[in-house]
Amino acid sequence: MLHTTQSIVLHNIKYADKKIISKIYTKDFGLISANVNVGNGPKAKIKSGVIQPLTQIEFVLSLKENKEIQQLSEVKCLFVYTDLQSNFSKLCIAQFLNEVLYKCIKEQAPNDDLFELICNTYQWLDMAEEGYLDTHIYFLFELTKHLGFYPINNRDKQLAYFDTLEGKFQSSIKSFPLGFDFWQSELFADLFSYSLSKQKQINRSERLALLDCLLHYYKMQIPGLTDMKSYQVMQEMVNGM
Numbered sequence: 001m002l003h004t005t006q007s008i009v010l011h012n013i014k015y016a017d018k019k020i021i022s023k024i025y026t027k028d029f030g031l032i033s034a035n036v037n038v039g040n041g042p043k044a045k046i047k048s049g050v051i052q053p054l055t056q057i058e059f060v061l062s063l064k065e066n067k068e069i070q071q072l073s074e075v076k077c078l079f080v081y082t083d084l085q086s087n088f089s090k091l092c093i094a095q096f097l098n099e100v101l102y103k104c105i106k107e108q109a110p111n112d113d114l115f116e117l118i119c120n121t122y123q124w125l126d127m128a129e130e131g132y133l134d135t136h137i138y139f140l141f142e143l144t145k146h147l148g149f150y151p152i153n154n155r156d157k158q159l160a161y162f163d164t165l166e167g168k169f170q171s172s173i174k175s176f177p178l179g180f181d182f183w184q185s186e187l188f189a190d191l192f193s194y195s196l197s198k199q200k201q202i203n204r205s206e207r208l209a210l211l212d213c214l215l216h217y218y219k220m221q222i223p224g225l226t227d228m229k230s231y232q233v234m235q236e237m238v239n240g241m
Contacts, residue, residue, distance in 0.1 A: 002060055005029060006078060008118055009055045011102040021069065022051055023102060027115045029063065030108040034070045046075045053098050054084070056119055079119075084126040092237045093136045094122060096230040100140065104147060104222060114146040124196055134199045134207060136234070140214040141191045149221040155189045162188050162213075164220040177216035184213050207238050 007026040014020050022034050038048040050057060059075040084090045101118065117139075125135050144150045152168035159169040162185040164178055169189070173179055180188055187210055190200060202210070211234065219225050228234075 002062055003028065004058065004060050004074075006056070006058050006115075006119075008115075008122070009051055009053050009057065010098055010105075011053060012051065018048075020051065024057075025101065025105060025115065025118065026061075026110070027112065028110055029061070030110040031105050032061075032070050032108065033068060034061075034072045036072055036075075046072070050075050050077055054081070054094050054122065056122070079123060081122075081126045084122070089133065089237055090125055092230070092233050093132070094125060096136055096228065096234050097121070097139055099228050099230050100143070100218075103225060103228070104143070104218070111146055114143075117142060117146070121196065131197075131199055134194075134202065134210075135196070137191070137207070137210050137214065138194045138196055138199060140211075140218070141194060144217075144221075147222070149217075151188075151192075151217075153189070153192045155185065161185050164217045167217075167221070177220065180213055184209060188213055204238055208235065211235075211238075 005026045005028040007024045009022055009024050010031075011023040012020045013022075018037055018039050020036050020038060022036050023031065024034055025031050036046060036051050038044065038046050038051055040048055055077060056079040057075055058078050059072045062071055062073075064070065084094055105114075121135065121139050125132055128135075149167050151162070155162075155169040158171050160182055161170050161173040162168070162180040163170045163174060164180070169185065170179070173181060176184075187202075187206055191210070194200065211231075215228065215231070
């Protein structure tokens with residue numbers, strides 16, 4: 001049976017001159033792997049530029065539940081980025097988020113709210129003229145809702161230190177990365193009041209600290225999560241601000 005679905009490309013592996021295996025997060029079927037024949041000539045049915053990481057696309061899928069790799073057809077671009085791929089800071093953020101998604105999303109079950117979060121965040125990042133430099137921090141925090149380890153917002157004078165294993169604030173401090181110190185915990189608690197359009201003004205050291213805290217929290221909650229290859233580029237981007 002043929003299905004038309006919206007999606008976003010997360011990762012590609014090239015295995016032949018014009019063949020790739022693409023990891024794609026779809027609105028209707030969750031995460032799928034697809035074998036895609038691409039090309040750039042006039043006769044190419046799927047242009048290579050359309051199946052690129054970050055691209056939001058729609059395609060026809062002949063879903064075969066007993067197969068690990070699916071086949072796509074009639075692929076078209078749904079949203080054309082106007083600034084994201086030419087703005088260095090925005091591109092660094094988007095590529096970092098794509099790597100996080102690729103490494104963290106494993107389930108094939110669809111999730112409308114997660115799909116909307118991904119697409120809306122990328123579109124907002126593309127169109128934003130200012131106030132977008134902490135988009136990755138907001139996104140990592142929001143993503144925990146969909147990955148099953150959204151932190152408990154219970155910080156007070158007695159419960160001042162965040163525990164990365166328990167996912168909540170405790171009365172006693174644990175050594176990093178099992179827990180955050182007072183300053184880190186205070187920064188982390190501020191994330192509960194973040195929104196995409198109302199990102200707080202933070203300085204370079206706070207931005208780096210929050211990114212480190214979030215990634216260590218992810219590692220405590222997701223067994224086997226490997227380091228993000230794009231993390232160093234993110235650090236260089238922040239240090240260059």
